[in-house]
Amino acid sequence: MPAFLVSRAVVQRLFLPFVLLGLSACASVSPPPTPGSCDARYVALEELAAQRGIALSDPRRVPGFPSLGTNRSLASFDPGRLSLQQRADWLARLQAAGLARRQLLQRMLLDSSAFAPLPDHWDAGLQSCDVAHSLAAHDPALDWQALRSAVKVDDDYLLSRRILGLYPLSSIFAGLGVQSLQNSIYDSYAQPLSEIPQSGRLVRYALPEPTQPGKSTQAETTPLIEIARDSLGLRLDQRSATALKDLFVQHAPGLEIDESGVYDIPGEPYFDQSGYPGVATESSYAYYYASLMPFAGELRLQLNYVFWFAERPPEHAMDSLSGVLDGLVWRVTLDSAGEVLLYDSIHPCGCYQQFFLSDRVEARPENARLREPPLLPQKAPPASAPVLRLSSGAHYLQRVYTRPAKVARDVTERSYTLADYSELYSRQSAQGFRSLFDPDGFVPRTERGERFYLWPMGIRSPGAMRERGRQPTAFVGRRHFDDANLLDTLFQLRQP
Structure with a gap:
């Protein structure tokens, strides 16, 4: 550092x-x-x-x-x-x-x-x-x-770009690219876990076990009875801070990373002497925040975990997806009893959204008519706090599985710490503290080459790292990570 x-x-x-x-x-x-x-x-x-x-x-x-x-x-x-x-x-x-x-x-x-x-x-x-x-x-x-x-929040799609980019035509080609990517992800998840290609050593991160005897970071399911409520349902305020922190600890995922270089180590964002964002890797962090989203007639509590990596290194000279900083956002949606309804994930750019549904949730039949349907590569594992397998370099999510009772001999164990997401608004630099994000919600200097051919989809600087609340997740159509109708539009509770 x-x-x-x-x-x-x-x-x-x-x-x-x-x-x-x-x-x-x-x-x-x-x-x-x-x-x-x-x-x-x-x-x-x-x-x-x-x-x-x-x-x-x-x-x-x-x-x-x-x-x-x-x-x-x-x-x-x-x-x-x-x-x-x-x-x-x-x-x-x-x-x-x-x-x-x-x-x-x-x-x-x-x-x-x-x-x-x-x-x-x-x-x-x-x-x-x-x-x-x-x-x-x-x-x-x-x-x-x-x-x-x-109070309405504008979406993050620019109609002017879609008009200039002949969106009705260009979106056909973008849709074919999305379909090809989704098919490759489905094929990857079809492989047994033991056969996932590996280029480095496996390193598994988890919250450290508490020092108090008899306690565990993986406690039994905690009901949401200590979360504040009003006539609209669950409410996030200071009265719920302790209960929320307990839930964040309980559901904190494990990371199993194919580590080939320092760019595969999750860490703490900062700005270097030249003003470029970087990630200090002496300690690993998950930046967490809570959110609420309606689903099936109730406001559902969501636990968000954000991990940052120093870069996505280029795989070849013309790699348009590589660049400074990369990351993973993992979100847990709970029911009123504190049990998992579903998981989903994106990269901080809003890219590569994947959903993992519990047995109580199913996709709506109408999804088949969407030009960019939700990606559902596997069911959610039954236990809370699953392990997330990430690839080297691109940090693609490759598998979600139940934490094993014992760690294999060829897996290195490390720990990470929870840090409030608000800390990202005060990142250290050579001159003092500054926000990780610019006024438009981007992490400066994290642009990707893909912006030169995906601009007709109407998304500003696709591939760049983004602040929460500024993450469009679909190239074809309009969809955001925090859309209030996201879950109700795509999913429904399974009828008993």
Whole structure:
């Protein structure tokens, strides 16, 4: 790891008390905030962030409603079909998303002060506003239809590119390429696990076993009774933090990687002296976050794990898929009892989505009519926290299987640590901390050569590494990793 990389935790322990003390002092002398003054402060915060090239894709800002935040899940609700209590709870969720957004923006702005000083009193009154200011669901001045329109999240497909690229024609050829790739993946999964080609040594990563006697990282299924709820269903907030962390530990996957080089070691992203993203491999991490997605009439909890690799090395001189940084996103969708309904995975570019369904979920028959149907290479294994077999270099997911009781002699064991996804917004560089993602949700300098021939599909820079909330997953049609209707569109619960 480069010498300029130091522990952010150390920095926070040294300076956070003084920052909080200063904020408290400012709050104590500020006059009581009014809704108008708070909205102005929120707008000023957004403008300052935009001036410095700082942005967030999840939660996103809500135009015309400065105190609120949104994402595709929140935007899926129609207030016209909600009861009064459900409207109030939906509004409370939007306000919580707005607060989470502001807290991340403030953290990122503080990081940016290493590059350019912040204006005096840039955060004056924000803490007071966050405590005192909120929209009321019973306020007659609140325009619910305007709010519903404002919270919508645009998709990540550019119609102009599809028009210029003669999409009706070019998508035929893209669809043939997708079909060929899917067929090769199905063929790969048809091989016995022991016959999967291997170019290096197998290294298996897992969470370290806890030091407390009698406990295991692979505990029995934990019901979701400790996750907060309201009239809309499951709700993610601080009250659920401990229960969520337990679930993340319980369902954390194992990684079995065909390791041929340092590019096959999962690690910690950073920026080097030249501003290029890299991955420090002294320690391995999974960056985790929780999300909610409707399925079969309920909001389902999803556990997301993101692993980063330094690169996808070229296999030949004209390899258009190679480039700086690569990764794997593994998602676990749970039912109300905390049991697995299905798994799915992508690379951070949104590419190579695969689904693994439990026996209680089945694909909809209508999928056969899709030009890019979901890829279902195998059933989900029965046990939680399965092992994910990854190829060398391309880091393709090759198999998902139940963790064996004993590790084979020819498999090296290592551990990884869970880290909050928000840490990716404060990556270390030679000048200080900065977000891993640029204002458009891309990891800078991770472009791939495939962008030169796949642009007619309407996706900006296909193959580049992306932030959550900015991951289109289909070349033919429109589909995102976080689409609120993703699961209901593709799958259904199997009838008993």
